[in-house]
Amino acid sequence: MKKRRMFIRMITASLMRRRSRMIVALLSITIGATILSGLVSIYYDVPKQMGAQFRNYGANMILTASGDSFKMSDVQSARAVFDEEEIVGIAPFRYENVRINDIPFVAAGTDAEEAKATSPYWAVEGDWFSAQGDVLVGSGVAESFRLKTGDMIEIAYTPEGNDESSEDGEIVLDNYDYFNVVGILETGGSEENYIYMSMDDMQALTQTEERVDVTEMSISASGDELSDYIDEINAKVPAVRASVVKRVTASEATVLTKLQALVLLVTVIVLALTMICVATTMTAVVAERRKEIGLRKAIGASDKSIIQEFMGESMLLGLFGGAIGSVLGYVFAQQVSVNVFSSSISFRPLLVPITMIVSIAVTGISSLVPIRSATDIDPALVLKGE
Amino acid sequence: MSLLELKNVYKIYGELHALDDVSLTVEKGEWVSIMGPSGSGKSTMMNIIGCMDKPTKGEVLLDGVDIAKESKKNLTNIRRDKIGLIFQQFHLVNYLTALENVMLAQYYHSMPDEKEALEALERVGLADRAKHLPSQLSGGEQQRVCVARALINYPEIILADEPTGNLDEKNEEIVVELFHKLHDEGTTLIVVTHDPEVAEVAQRTLVLRDGKLSKEIVNDHFTGKIRFDDQNPF
Numbered sequence: 001m002k003k004r005r006m007f008i009r010m011i012t013a014s015l016m017r018r019r020s021r022m023i024v025a026l027l028s029i030t031i032g033a034t035i036l037s038g039l040v041s042i043y044y045d046v047p048k049q050m051g052a053q054f055r056n057y058g059a060n061m062i063l064t065a066s067g068d069s070f071k072m073s074d075v076q077s078a079r080a081v082f083d084e085e086e087i088v089g090i091a092p093f094r095y096e097n098v099r100i101n102d103i104p105f106v107a108a109g110t111d112a113e114e115a116k117a118t119s120p121y122w123a124v125e126g127d128w129f130s131a132q133g134d135v136l137v138g139s140g141v142a143e144s145f146r147l148k149t150g151d152m153i154e155i156a157y158t159p160e161g162n163d164e165s166s167e168d169g170e171i172v173l174d175n176y177d178y179f180n181v182v183g184i185l186e187t188g189g190s191e192e193n194y195i196y197m198s199m200d201d202m203q204a205l206t207q208t209e210e211r212v213d214v215t216e217m218s219i220s221a222s223g224d225e226l227s228d229y230i231d232e233i234n235a236k237v238p239a240v241r242a243s244v245v246k247r248v249t250a251s252e253a254t255v256l257t258k259l260q261a262l263v264l265l266v267t268v269i270v271l272a273l274t275m276i277c278v279a280t281t282m283t284a285v286v287a288e289r290r291k292e293i294g295l296r297k298a299i300g301a302s303d304k305s306i307i308q309e310f311m312g313e314s315m316l317l318g319l320f321g322g323a324i325g326s327v328l329g330y331v332f333a334q335q336v337s338v339n340v341f342s343s344s345i346s347f348r349p350l351l352v353p354i355t356m357i358v359s360i361a362v363t364g365i366s367s368l369v370p371i372r373s374a375t376d377i378d379p380a381l382v383l384k385g386e
Numbered sequence: 387m388s389l390l391e392l393k394n395v396y397k398i399y400g401e402l403h404a405l406d407d408v409s410l411t412v413e414k415g416e417w418v419s420i421m422g423p424s425g426s427g428k429s430t431m432m433n434i435i436g437c438m439d440k441p442t443k444g445e446v447l448l449d450g451v452d453i454a455k456e457s458k459k460n461l462t463n464i465r466r467d468k469i470g471l472i473f474q475q476f477h478l479v480n481y482l483t484a485l486e487n488v489m490l491a492q493y494y495h496s497m498p499d500e501k502e503a504l505e506a507l508e509r510v511g512l513a514d515r516a517k518h519l520p521s522q523l524s525g526g527e528q529q530r531v532c533v534a535r536a537l538i539n540y541p542e543i544i545l546a547d548e549p550t551g552n553l554d555e556k557n558e559e560i561v562v563e564l565f566h567k568l569h570d571e572g573t574t575l576i577v578v579t580h581d582p583e584v585a586e587v588a589q590r591t592l593v594l595r596d597g598k599l600s601k602e603i604v605n606d607h608f609t610g611k612i613r614f615d616d617q618n619p620f
Contacts, residue, residue, distance in 0.1 A: 006489060006498040010482065017481035017519070142476045298438060299464025299535070300494040302459070381439035383473055384429065 011312040025281045025314075026321055029363055032274025033325020037355040038332035039267040041345055044258055045333070049341040050219040050252075054090040059118045059216035060248045061226065063233070063240045064178070069211045070239040072199070077237045078215070081229055088218035089117025094202055095213050098195065099156045099174075105141055107155065107195040109202025112136075118218040122191070125149065126183030129198055135179040138192035142184045151181045155195070157205050212372050215240075266363050271362065279366035281312055285371040293374050294382025303375040310374060314367040315360050322359025326352040387450055389414040389542060389574055390435065395454075396429050396446035397597075404430040405441065406597035412543075417565070417575040419585035426459050428578045429547070431594065435576065436545050437465040449542060466495055470536030472547035476528040478520040484531045485516040488538050495539040506534040510564055537573070544568060546577045550584050561574025563588055591609030 009017070030145040054060070063070070080251055084233050091114035098107040126149035129136050133224070135155075137147055147153065150364050157175045185191060203210055221229065226244055233242040293306060302311075330347055337345040390412040397405040404427045412418050422428050433439035434446055437453055438580035441536075443503045446453045453464060465471075470491075478487045488503040507513050520528055529549060536544050546565075550558040562584060565575055577588060585591045593601035 003493060003497060006493045009486065013481050013486065290475065292479055295479065297462065298465070298471055299491050300462060302462055305494065380433040383477060
């Protein structure tokens, strides 16, 4: 039989046949590994989780025209730059001056679903527009005309050049359309004085070419990542100029950094506590086995083989503890994520081997001192029969 | 050349002379008993001969090498290569089977060999108990595993400290019978014992008192006669 096989046979026998003792040690390593891998999961998921939370505050990037205007196809090109998963919403807006009962207002054409996503804090009484001819009116507008959902309004648009006496003398008439008020919008901001409708309705009303004035983008990314995207869009889509909404992104970055620092600090403390806990357990294990160590030395074990055997045992414990801990850590992180961020955490397969390696290393290092002391045991004293 | 030779060996702890100018020789193949009351220095002498301790003064020649001058690491090697130890408390590793306990000595010595270890257990009549843990064996059986472990590496000397101290009469007989077999095969045996019956089956009995060798008894166990030799220089 090879020496290595006997070595493995010995350390597995020690772990398996001294189960009740080893379970205590395994428990301390597992708990440490669980909290450690859980916290690391949370640490790496915090930007993603918080990013999603931050998106409740609205768009963090906007597209404006680099020249006169840009089109929906440019918005699509810009959209292609992102991973689909990162896009919370990309809402294009086209603004036109319109009149209701000869009173001027601003109407905006947009995509209802996308606008809903980029501005989740908009409160709508009734519904968003969905069918042709539906409009969402700001509460300011609604108040002016005592509008409520279900009312019909007439919106007039004055095409360019309609100054009653155009150059060729031809009279250009205003465009009129009737719209169905499906919802009243409250935002606490200037949007309350706008009228929102679909891009198609806007185009039908104005009878002009398709156009986008500004696009609000809510992207689940922060800091450098966002800057990279901006550079990419500016390079790839010449018709638009992308920029960050500094007010949002800067405060997001601050909060994120602080939160991650906090999680990191807790992780380091847990790591230190785990090491102390494992070292204490290993000290107890060594103390309990003084006689066995004495015997092994008496029958010819060198200090090196004693260290190897105990290290082998503790590292095997570290391996098991790390394996169990990485699974439980995921469950732990998932629970935290669901309860705190109300969303699930992504499983990181790489974290399993990393947790196992860290767990083995921590167990090894923290066992070093008690195991070194095991070699000082005097076989003659330990084996004294009395 | 004698296998073991102690020349004017002292072991002093403060005021206490645990061994006080002890000299003795053990020839290859000899069976020697060491007797003496508690505190007479038996254990100290065992530890020194077993390379687990060093004398304060004097020479201890084992196979021509003065172990008093060797480093701790070398003593471990000498102990591993030349000495088989048997203890009163058996001292088996409790989570290893009888077979694995025997193989443990092979593991530290050279290469574990399951077949050879099983043969050693067969010699002590425990082949059928090879897969049992120490807790599943009786005291006598545990001591026999201990004997198998001691003899597995063909040591120069088997050093037994009260090997029958924890055994009943029947098991005592079995162990003494095993010693007989080993002696017949040419193994050198040094047995520390309280039990005169166990002591007298050896060729020679050395009596220790207050750290000094006070008496040597040559036992002629082939004729059954015991000769007291008070004139012995010890």
